[in-house]
Amino acid sequence: MCAMTRPLRRDAARNRDHLLRAAAAVFTEQGLAGSLEEVARRAGVSIGTLYNHFPTRDTLIDALLPPRLAAVDGFAAEAAAEPDPWLAFTGFATNLLSQLTKDRALLEAFTGDHPAAAALADACRHGMSHLSTVLTRARQAGAIRPDATDQDVVNLLWALSLLGETTGEGAWRQPLHFALDGFVNRR
Template identity: 45%
Template sequence: MRADAARNRDRLLSAASEVFAERGLDAPLEEIARRATVSIGTLYNHFPTRESLCDAIFPARMAVLDAAAQSALADPDAWSGFASFTEALFALHAEDRGLNDALAQRVPLSPTLLEACHRCFGYVEQLIDRARSAGSLRHDFAVSDFAALIWAMSQVIRETTAVAPQAWRRTLGFFLDGVRADAAHPVPEPPLTPAQLAAVLTGPRR
């Protein structure tokens, strides 16, 4: 790649990171090109689709989540590991609207991003199993319940971040207290089955 082409690509990646973080994954590509000070044609020369641009940006961000999960799984206190990962996950949501969109699957995702989201749920399943086995997380809490939390918290973050950037922490605090084993009360509705959850995660988004 020529030096000028490499510089354009780097500018596009930097601009896309900023714009997606500010406006979400459906942000106009024209705004990314404008901020990178290149033409929209140059953007498409480097990244023919929106998905290819997202795939160039998000692996590094998802690596941060991978590291948080590994740290949480290494925590000898299973509840602390579960709670710290949950907080780290939503801190990333709050910092980056594009990541919020990706993890909540608010927009159609590429196979690369879908794989990263599925990997995230694999970590969640391990953390849930550890905390339930330790007796600190209520026994009926399932991975699908965590998925529902992501959908709910992503919206809380979107609605409050402009006026109270840390308000989501209060909501999360209530949630974490509510799923402790020592505070559990029976819930009348069962969790989504794996098939139901898969249908939600892979179905069309509204």
């Protein structure tokens, strides 16, 4: 926990850094099940070295994902600052999707395709609670139809994320726009 461990030797620190960068690239492209040998190759390092630094795939994932979660926290803050609860919700949804479709690893982390590591499970719950907050506000303001559950919204966003992952840029934007219209409360 605390930084009581001796600092890494310079070459080791460099290698670890290269590995993390390479893993980010490979996981973003191939998902969390991407090839570790490919990671080592791209890092310019032997496969043995990869296993020295990260004994299991999950330790690598855990070292990699936390930074990316900052983005989601940022979206939540942005949503909290938006006075209109409906706009807060749609803005959050759009931001989240744009993030998830850019990064296959993040999507798999959120959707739990991988029996991954501790930090990951936390992250997932964290993101969900942000979404839940935004939704609750919209619901209390009467902006969202009352028969729509949190899970329905999650499923819609999840679906469009999967689409974005396979089609690449932007195919999800119009559908999201129309679909969200279907969640408006028309008393």
